[in-house]
Amino acid sequence: MTDYRSKSWWLESLPEAITPNPALTGRQTADVAVIGGGYTGLSVGYHLKQLNPDLDVRIIESDVCGYGASGRNGGFSMTLFGLTKGITKFRFNDHKARAAHIYMENAVDYLHEVITENNIECQYEKSGYLLVGTSPGQVRRVEHDFKIMEKWGLGGVERWDRTRLAEEFHTDFYKIGWFEPRCGILNPARLARGMKKLAETQGAVIYENSPVKRFGRKTGGGFMVKTEHGVLESDYLVLATNAYSVLFPELKKLQYPAFTHIVMSEPLTPEQYDAIGWKNRAGVEDARDLIHYYRLTADNRIVMGGGDVSLGYGADLDKDLNEQTFAHLKAHVTEVFPQLEGLRFTHQWGGPVSITTDMAPVIGYLGNDKKAIFSMGCIGHGVSLTTYNGKTIAELITGRQTERTEMFFVGRKVFPWPPDLITYGLGHAVRGFMKLEDRLYYK
Ligand SMILES: Cc1cc2nc3c(=O)[nH]c(=O)nc-3n(C[C@H](O)[C@H](O)[C@H](O)COP(=O)(O)OP(=O)(O)OC[C@H]3O[C@@H](n4cnc5c(N)ncnc54)[C@H](O)[C@@H]3O)c2cc1C
Secondary structure (H helix, E strand, O other), rough: OOOOOHOOOOOOOOOOOOOOOOOOOOEEEEEEEEOOOOOOHHHHHHHHHHOOOOOOOOEEEEOOOOOOHOOOOEEEEEEOOOOOHHHHHHHHOOOHHHHHHHHHHHHHHHHHHHHOOOOOOOOEEEEEOOEEEEHHHHHHHHHHHHHHHHHOOOOOOOOEOHHHHHHEEOOOOOOOEEEEEEOOOOOOHHHHHHHHHHHHHHEEEEEOOOOOOEEOOOOOEEEEEOOOEEEEEEEEEEEEEHHHHHHHOOOHOOEEEEEEEEEEEEOOHHHHHHHHOOOOOOOOEEOOOOEEEEEEEEOOOOOEEEEOOOOOOOOOOOOOHHHHHHHHHHHHHHHOOOHHHOOEEEEEEEEEEOOOOOOOOOOEEEOOOOEEEEEEEEOOOOHHHHHHHHHHHHHHOOOOOOOOOOOEEEEEOOOOOOOOOHHHHHHHHHHHHHHHHHHHHHH
């Protein structure tokens, strides 16, 4: 198995090395089996036990909890549902897109609450989220988002002009800013490990080093999940494998994995930090098609991600590293902050995000009895969303009806991806189009 530490600096720099939990062995039974130990699976486990302590809940993770996107991401707790507000509005309608935004606002607030109430030491900073327009095309996009929010009658966002931006950042790069104070940044691997501890404290059982080979329905009802050394039988099944869902024939066509990449610098010296400003420490994204996302760590390293994506063929999940994208990201740091010329970069990594055909998240069912539930399609916006979805899924399993379980994306139909060759070609065509648009309009 690949050493989890090689998968991101967040995982490498955890305060304590991970000793994996024992693997699943023998024949076991549970009320609920959860496949996948990222934020989704761990949150389902935590919330199920909270709602009904008598439930026997078991989570099966192929490596260690947090090995997937949850231990590698940018750590932005943000409100974006799907790719953009405009696309979500176009795909569904104004009413649903507005409801999705409110769900996401609640998700961000809720994640902060879970972290605070349970003392999860994940370096959470409620420093806000700043979407910047860095070119006339991007400015138009940010203005468009402001108009959508105005039409929806929603607040929670500040418009920053160049003067306001200059108070926070020493760069000429930013022309307009959309600032959302409720958002935050955190250390993603620490959050994942904290959620694991929380789920276990609540009474969920977690198996690590247990890749699931297959799952299926038993004759007479219930499910059977098989790993190399064990079998888990359950009444309910939760598929929380996100981009890795491509490994299972039952889920493969519902989403497609794309890889996004990150570079990380050495810690800034006090002089370097003074030179760039960024005193409010907000997580920043630009408004390109292939966005850049960047932030500071607790010890003032710059994390810069995005800029491009890598696409695999079929079930290829081996696209963690892309030297061209890493070079682009390093160069972009000094494009935004020329004061940092010569800054050294110490780490680089990548991870898979899950994409549905309509770029929108889904909580769905396999079969009509609603006993096998999956969650996927959170793209690069799943930190708060997946944690909140875990609560929603737990409510569905325990038969509760809440504002979350009634959301339009619960049980919605997902259009399947076409056969691998077409999906691969389509993916590259869309990526090529986005690159071209960025070059022509959004540079
Ligand atoms: C580089 C990167 C940057 C990102 N930045 C942000 C960001 O800043 N903000 C944001 O909101 N979102 C971001 N995201 C997205 C976010 O990380 C994800 O949406 C979220 O972590 C998904 O959580 P999950 O639990 O659904 O999936 P994952 O964390 O991927 O968990 C799935 C788990 O399933 C396990 N698994 C796989 N196969 C098997 C098997 N056969 N048997 C058992 N277990 C299996 C995996 O090991 C993994 O632990 C980013 C993602 C990446 C990759």
